[in-house]
Amino acid sequence: MTPDFEAQLRAVSLRVTRPRLAVLSALRDHPHVDTDAVIDLVRADHPTVSHQAVYDVLRALTDAGLIRRIQPAGATARYESRVADNHHHVVCRSCGAIADVECAAGHAPCLTASDDHGFVIDEAEVVYWGVCPDCATSTKPTESASSEGTR
Amino acid sequence: MTPDFEAQLRAVSLRVTRPRLAVLSALRDHPHVDTDAVIDLVRADHPTVSHQAVYDVLRALTDAGLIRRIQPAGATARYESRVADNHHHVVCRSCGAIADVECAAGHAPCLTASDDHGFVIDEAEVVYWGVCPDCATSTKPTESASSEGTR
DNA sequence: ACGACAAACTTGATTCATTCCAGATAAGGG
DNA sequence: CCCTTATCTGGAATGAATCAAGTTTGTCGT
Numbered sequence: 001m002t003p004d005f006e007a008q009l010r011a012v013s014l015r016v017t018r019p020r021l022a023v024l025s026a027l028r029d030h031p032h033v034d035t036d037a038v039i040d041l042v043r044a045d046h047p048t049v050s051h052q053a054v055y056d057v058l059r060a061l062t063d064a065g066l067i068r069r070i071q072p073a074g075a076t077a078r079y080e081s082r083v084a085d086n087h088h089h090v091v092c093r094s095c096g097a098i099a100d101v102e103c104a105a106g107h108a109p110c111l112t113a114s115d116d117h118g119f120v121i122d123e124a125e126v127v128y129w130g131v132c133p134d135c136a137t138s139t140k141p142t143e144s145a146s147s148e149g150t151r
Numbered sequence: 152m153t154p155d156f157e158a159q160l161r162a163v164s165l166r167v168t169r170p171r172l173a174v175l176s177a178l179r180d181h182p183h184v185d186t187d188a189v190i191d192l193v194r195a196d197h198p199t200v201s202h203q204a205v206y207d208v209l210r211a212l213t214d215a216g217l218i219r220r221i222q223p224a225g226a227t228a229r230y231e232s233r234v235a236d237n238h239h240h241v242v243c244r245s246c247g248a249i250a251d252v253e254c255a256a257g258h259a260p261c262l263t264a265s266d267d268h269g270f271v272i273d274e275a276e277v278v279y280w281g282v283c284p285d286c287a288t289s290t291k292p293t294e295s296a297s298s299e300g301t302r
Numbered sequence: 303a304c305g306a307c308a309a310a311c312t313t314g315a316t317t318c319a320t321t322c323c324a325g326a327t328a329a330g331g332g
Numbered sequence: 333c334c335c336t337t338a339t340c341t342g343g344a345a346t347g348a349a350t351c352a353a354g355t356t357t358g359t360c361g362t
Contacts, residue, residue: 015329015338035319050341055320060339073222073276076319090270099268113279117250119241121281125224128264130272166309166358186348201312206349211310227348 003028012064019053020061022046027067027081032089032098034076072098072127086110088126094135101128154179163215170204171212173197178218178232183240183249185227223249223278237261239277245286252279 005024009016019042026041027033033041039054058079061067071077072091078098088101103110109124156175160167170193177192178184184192190205209230212218222228223242229249239252254261254277262275 017329017339019340048341052321052342053340056339069224071224073220073228077224088264090264090268090272092270099270101264101266101268103265109279111277111279113239113241113252114254115252116279116281117241117252118284118287119243119250119279119281120287121241121279123280125278125280126262127276127278128260128262128267128270128272129274129276130267130270133269136269136271168310168358170311199312203313203350204311207310 008066012066014060014064018046019049020057022049023054023057023061024066024081027079031080031082031100032070032078034078036076038079070098072096086123088128090128090130090132092132092135093129094131097132097134099132101126159217163217165211165215169197170200171208173200174205174208174212175217175232178230182231182233182251183221183229185229187227189230221249223247237274239279241279241281241283243283243286244280245282248283248285250283252277 003024005021006016008024009020014020022042022045023038026038030037030041035054035058038058039049039051042049042054058067058069062069062079065083067079067081068083069077069079070089072089075091075096082100085103087103090099090101091097103126109121111124111126113119113121113124154175156172157167159175160171165171173193173196174189176196177189181188181192186205186209189209190200190202193200193205209218209220213220213230216234218230218232219234220228220230221240223240226242226247233251236254238254241250241252242248260272260275262277264270264272264275
């Protein structure tokens, strides 16, 4: 599948520019990257792109709904291009790694608050906190010599 | 209920100091405040307390489990003293106001991921996004004809 | 009660993600 | 092809949070 980034941009009335195509391409190949990583990825192909351009592009694409911004507590902002469904994320407490988790309900908000305090709720964001497989094995190698793979 | 802050601190092997008692007191009276607000509240009683002391105290109390740190995407860190239950929050997209929402299940994690990718999950954090009653009325001209600016 | 030691605090500088600004460039409708 | 203006470049500024060095103070042992 080769996404037509140009068509995506035109569909939301955004001009088709090299930085924007590069950002979309970077996010397609690298889900859950932070702004700094996006800058590096973009500059691999277009070394002259400024950091401000990447910040502007990420904001424009987020506002347009082409990408999604995720920001786990205590971490810098990350972006992903999966926006069609409203899925959730697992975040590793140790290394910050992020993985996708399917949402039970296919539509937002997937949960209903018991008492909404009069708020008009349009989205329920779920973040699962835990330890990723890599960190689990590397931090506890002493006692779990036998049971390495619990997966 | 009058919490015995001194006993709480001793219970987790933390020294009883004025800045810590002041922070606990401030959080009891003002839920969901950010660090800056805590500094102001503490200095109302103890003007000489440094901002660094407040940062240190907030971290120490958070690590000890006496308070909880919450950080909605795009906002600064906020703290609350309600830690016994694992409840969730509604956040206003417009003004950032936060309200508590009871959790259906009384224990963490209250949700189970459909596919945990091998992660060892210990908590499911839920953030409901929406618009608070105040912002809803001020942006919709249906009912806010004249004076409203109460916040 | 007293002294010692380490935890905790004060002061001040520093980091780092993000935003602001002014001027240059280029996308795309006419 | 030209004009308008959205977008990009380069550089400075903001602000939450952290780091570092030195001083104070809570708590324990005698």
